[in-house]
Amino acid sequence: MAEKIEIQGVIFDMDGLIFDTERLVKLSWSSASKILGLPDVGEHIYYTLGTNRKSRNIYFKEHFGEDFPIEEFTTLVHSEFNKIVKERGIALKTGFLELATTLKDRQIKMALATSSSELYATKLLKDKNIYSYFTAFAFGDGVKNSKPNPEIYLKATNLLAIETNKLIALEDAPIGVEAAVNAKLKTIMIPDLVQPDQRTKEKCFKIFPSLLEVNEYIKSAN
Secondary structure: OOOOOOOOEEEEOOEOOOEOOHHHHHHHHHHHHHHOOOOOHHHHHHHOOOOOHHHHHHHHHHHHOOOOOHHHHHHHHHHHHHHHHHHHOOOEOOOHHHHHHHHHHOOOEEEEEOOOOHHHHHHHHHHOOOHHHOOEEEOHHHOOOOOOOOHHHHHHHHHHOOOHHHEEEEEOOHHHHHHHHHOOOEEEEOOOOOOOOHHHHHHOOEEOOOHHHHHHHHHHHO
């Protein structure tokens, strides 16, 4: 039996947490870099998970040099990503619908805190008919500072108007965990591409293998 805590809201990351997109992004980065004759940029996704485009562009220049063709690379990534999605589709992560249903039934509010743009995130959510589950949205292009800065989680918290001790944040990547913890949120990690190191484990409130376990935890704890 889980310890009883009052949960009034849950703040979700998106890529790698709600949608199984990080692997597709990695493939699109690798494909674009191959076309451009660059080193395999896809292998660097592990160091940028959870950050926004601006932060990733800074990373690329720091690691590949100031002459890294960011605009050309970005255009190709979008093209390759769309091809991959057309072939494979984008799947919801295991347990999301079960968790969202539980939260809705218990009148626990859901918010989104994603580094992705509003246009991209909104389309994904609406395409999968899950947009209506959420009552508040914080997008990457609506904040100045990227994760691990807590700005995006502070914005989502303010939009929900719920005390932080009654909120839980769900994240799949260490940088996102750091952002949520910096916002003083109880943070549950559901690892996707990157497993938590000891430092990240110490920051987490809980770590579960999928959203199915998060669902069971919330049902027993709240």
